[in-house]
Amino acid sequence: MAARTKSKYHFALAIHGGAGTLPRAQMQPQREARYRTGLERALRAGYDVLHTGGSSIDAVTAAVVVLEDDPLFNAGRGAVLNEAGAHELDASIMDGATLRAGAVAAARRIRNPVLAARAVMEKSPHVMLAGAGADAFARKKGLELVTPDYFTTRQRLVSLELALLRKRGRLSSKATAAEKHGTVGAVALDSVGNLAAATSTGGFTNKMAGRVGDTSIIGAGTYANNETCAVSGTGDGEFFIRGVLGHNVSARMRYLHESVSAAARAALAEVAALGGLGGLIAVDRRGRIAMPFTTEGMYRGHVLGNGKVVVSIFR
Amino acid sequence: MAARTKSKYHFALAIHGGAGTLPRAQMQPQREARYRTGLERALRAGYDVLHTGGSSIDAVTAAVVVLEDDPLFNAGRGAVLNEAGAHELDASIMDGATLRAGAVAAARRIRNPVLAARAVMEKSPHVMLAGAGADAFARKKGLELVTPDYFTTRQRLVSLELALLRKRGRLSSKATAAEKHGTVGAVALDSVGNLAAATSTGGFTNKMAGRVGDTSIIGAGTYANNETCAVSGTGDGEFFIRGVLGHNVSARMRYLHESVSAAARAALAEVAALGGLGGLIAVDRRGRIAMPFTTEGMYRGHVLGNGKVVVSIFR
Numbered sequence: 059m060a061a062r063t064k065s066k067y068h069f070a071l072a073i074h075g076g077a078g079t080l081p082r083a084q085m086q087p088q089r090e091a092r093y094r095t096g097l098e099r100a101l102r103a104g105y106d107v108l109h110t111g112g113s114s115i116d117a118v119t120a121a122v123v124v125l126e127d128d129p130l131f132n133a134g135r136g137a138v139l140n141e142a143g144a145h146e147l148d149a150s151i152m153d154g155a156t157l158r159a160g161a162v163a164a165a166r167r168i169r170n171p172v173l174a175a176r177a178v179m180e181k182s183p184h185v186m187l188a189g190a191g192a193d194a195f196a197r198k199k200g201l202e203l204v205t206p207d208y209f210t211t212r213q214r215l216v217s218l219e220l221a222l223l224r225k226r227g228r229l230s231s232k233a234t235a236a237e238k239h240g241t242v243g244a245v246a247l248d249s250v251g252n253l254a255a256a257t258s259t260g261g262f263t264n265k266m267a268g269r270v271g272d273t274s275i276i277g278a279g280t281y282a283n284n285e286t287c288a289v290s291g292t293g294d295g296e297f298f299i300r301g302v303l304g305h306n307v308s309a310r311m312r313y314l315h316e317s318v319s320a321a322a323r324a325a326l327a328e329v330a331a332l333g334g335l336g337g338l339i340a341v342d343r344r345g346r347i348a349m350p351f352t353t354e355g356m357y358r359g360h361v362l363g364n365g366k367v368v369v370s371i372f373r
Numbered sequence: 374m375a376a377r378t379k380s381k382y383h384f385a386l387a388i389h390g391g392a393g394t395l396p397r398a399q400m401q402p403q404r405e406a407r408y409r410t411g412l413e414r415a416l417r418a419g420y421d422v423l424h425t426g427g428s429s430i431d432a433v434t435a436a437v438v439v440l441e442d443d444p445l446f447n448a449g450r451g452a453v454l455n456e457a458g459a460h461e462l463d464a465s466i467m468d469g470a471t472l473r474a475g476a477v478a479a480a481r482r483i484r485n486p487v488l489a490a491r492a493v494m495e496k497s498p499h500v501m502l503a504g505a506g507a508d509a510f511a512r513k514k515g516l517e518l519v520t521p522d523y524f525t526t527r528q529r530l531v532s533l534e535l536a537l538l539r540k541r542g543r544l545s546s547k548a549t550a551a552e553k554h555g556t557v558g559a560v561a562l563d564s565v566g567n568l569a570a571a572t573s574t575g576g577f578t579n580k581m582a583g584r585v586g587d588t589s590i591i592g593a594g595t596y597a598n599n600e601t602c603a604v605s606g607t608g609d610g611e612f613f614i615r616g617v618l619g620h621n622v623s624a625r626m627r628y629l630h631e632s633v634s635a636a637a638r639a640a641l642a643e644v645a646a647l648g649g650l651g652g653l654i655a656v657d658r659r660g661r662i663a664m665p666f667t668t669e670g671m672y673r674g675h676v677l678g679n680g681k682v683v684v685s686i687f688r
Contacts, residue, residue: 157615157647163478163585164503184584185611188479189504191583268506269499270478277592277617296500300472302592302620309621313628332472 068363069108070247070345073100073121075131075357076240076259077292077337082354082372084234090371093130097359097369100124104244105361114246114254114288115153115176122149122172122256125242129211131357132240134170137209137260139218142267145209147260148274149175150186154253154282159185162192163274169202172258177201185276189268214263221264235353238262241273243290245282245341253343255280255288255304261295271295277305284343286311287318292356293329293336301329307340319348326350383678384423385562385660388415388436390446390672391555391574392607392652397669397687399549405686408445412674412684415439419559420676429561429569429603430468430491437464437487437571440557444526446672447555449485452524452575454533457582460524462575463589464490465501469568469597474500477507478589482518487573489516500591504583529578536579550668553577556588558605560597560656564678568658570595570603570619576610586610592620599658601626602633607671608644608651616644622655634663641665 075097080089104121108114126134137145149171150161160179163186168174174196178187187195197203217237223229239262245255257280259273272279272295279295281304282288289304303325310321322340329336330352337351339358349358359369390412395404419436423429441449452460464486465476475494478501483489489511493502502510512518532552538544554577560570572595574588587594587610594610596619597603604619618640625636637655644651645667652666654673664673674684 152615159615164506182581183611184581185614186585186590187581187583188585189583191479191581194582266497266499266502266506267509268502268504270501270503271499275501275590275592276614277590277620281617296498299500299591300467300474302596302617305592305617305620306624309624309628313624 068345069249070341070347070360070362071101071104071108071117071121071244072339072341072347072349072360073097073244073358074290074292074337074339075125075242077351077353077356078132078235078238078240079355079357079371080236081234093357093371094369096128096130097357098367101359101361101367104246105365108246108248111249114248114252117246117248118244118254118256119172119176121244122242122258123170126170126172126258131242132260133242133258135209136211136214138214138263140261140265140267143218145206145260147171148271149258150274150276150280151175151179151256152254152276152280152282154284154288157283159276161186161274161276163188163270164268165192166206167193167203168196169204169208172256173201186274217263241292243292243339245288245290245339247341247343247345251284251343253282253284253288253341255282255290257290272298272303275299277302279304281305281308283308287340287342289338289340291336291338293353294334297329297332297334298336300332301325303329303338318342318346322348323350326352383660384564385656385662385675385677386416386419386423386432386436386559387654387656387662387664387675388412388559388673389605389607389652389654390440390557392666392668392671393447393550393553393555394670394672394686395551396549408672408686409684411443411445412672413682416674416676416682419561420680423561423563426564429563429567432561432563433559433569433571434487434491436559437557437573438485441485441487441573446557447575448557448573450524451526451529453529453578455576455580455582458533460521460575462486463586464573465589465591465595466490466494466571467569467591467595467597469599469603472598474591476501476589476591478503478585479583480507481521482508483511484517484519484523487571492516501589532578556607558607558654560603560605560654562656562658562660566599566658568597568599568603568656570597570605572605587613587618590614592617594619596620596623598623602655602657604653604655606651606653608668609649612644612647612649613651615647616640618644618653633657633661637663638665641667
């Protein structure tokens, strides 16, 4: 899982579309192709920024916007529904050069939550805005708002129905990872050595109203620091918060001098010891990428300075 | 600032009432006496739990409830008002034995937000609930809800008026730390060696609607881990989030083997380097207490197994 850039442009980008993949047995070739295409498009969007000398913060923003707009992934359009049948969207972003950060939580109307997280970072005195305050801020900053049905897909409606049937004891099969959750995220190193990370999600199906997961939490689902790495997580968010996953990867690199892949694996193992599964993507300041996961699969991909796009789903 | 318990009961409790103290010059003896009394009452409430063999999680809960109920401090009753003239309350709690945690953010109706944070930890599958979802959950769990005017005090109304005058350029004096913010928190070690931390706040005067600060963020304003320490922060919350303050204290102890006081000072210095002021209280698993701050003062106090209560405001 480690790679190093070798081209003229010393940069790297990794993305994920969540550790909540379909079980391998259910992944028909046609469906797999659609996921792969979605990941490739996001990687291309980020690559285009980095390849032309753009910043890592712009690259992760561009990649996450593509994934938010793609109904296959649980973020923006295609987000899951909570117990009330509503979409509540979480996102955050962090700039490793300045340690500036922004986040929105439980937003309901913002088409691209990652753009709102970035606006919080750049255009407010705050790091995190929740609920109606986040929506109102996004509107004030000229971001596109949509009616909630924009986010809704047939697949997510079915997942909520299944979850409610399970709750009432009318369905004995367990929820698949794909039915429950999913997240999208990106981490990047740009050609001037700056790291950035961004993450966005609809949370998980049938979550309580107002639930905020690790995706909105700087230090948990998202963290970036030029001294160490950029991290974006996906998985059982409550456990990622308790394990302070993103900052733990960074702290292990900074204080124990672990490599990004050793630190990422160790931090994920600590979360697993608490009972939480998932994955993360991380990139260090030399462009080394780690993408460990403890689930059956994780939609993921990366691209380095040579422009070669690699996407994977299972091990 | 380091102390060690020497009594039969090997336990320790430290609390803070925020780094947003009145300037020393404005602190009349009568007023100071009221703050000291409030801190002592909170310490006694926590001490009573620990002294009778109770748990650290019960002790920090008890101490924070007293401070939330005291209108002098910016949490619960006495909370500041946001830009919309509303109270939005943040709180979190963490159990160092299990790394379980709970938080509420931007709650508007819960009399004691720390009790709601604890209910999230113990009675929900989630770690964090925001906004109306937090209020609805608290109601469902039988916690006391109040009308928003319960929280309002004359002092906070004046602070908001002053802040709005400043915004319109009609007042040239700068806001004092006391006018802007404040927080309450507690950290404890109990007689069986478990650590816990809890924090609660109204945020800061004239904050944007929906703003969530470090007080709700596990790893930032609140963190506890039996391996290292329990931490509760108070100060410029946005900077505490970016510095992942609580987890950073713990990580420095765990990975660098720093003492609690060295780690606390270093983590606070990192936040100061970003531009953020404030303070924190921390206790390690041997009952050593650190209470550093970079502001003019911090309402604070501690009590050890011998029952001797010590409170301080300035250096």
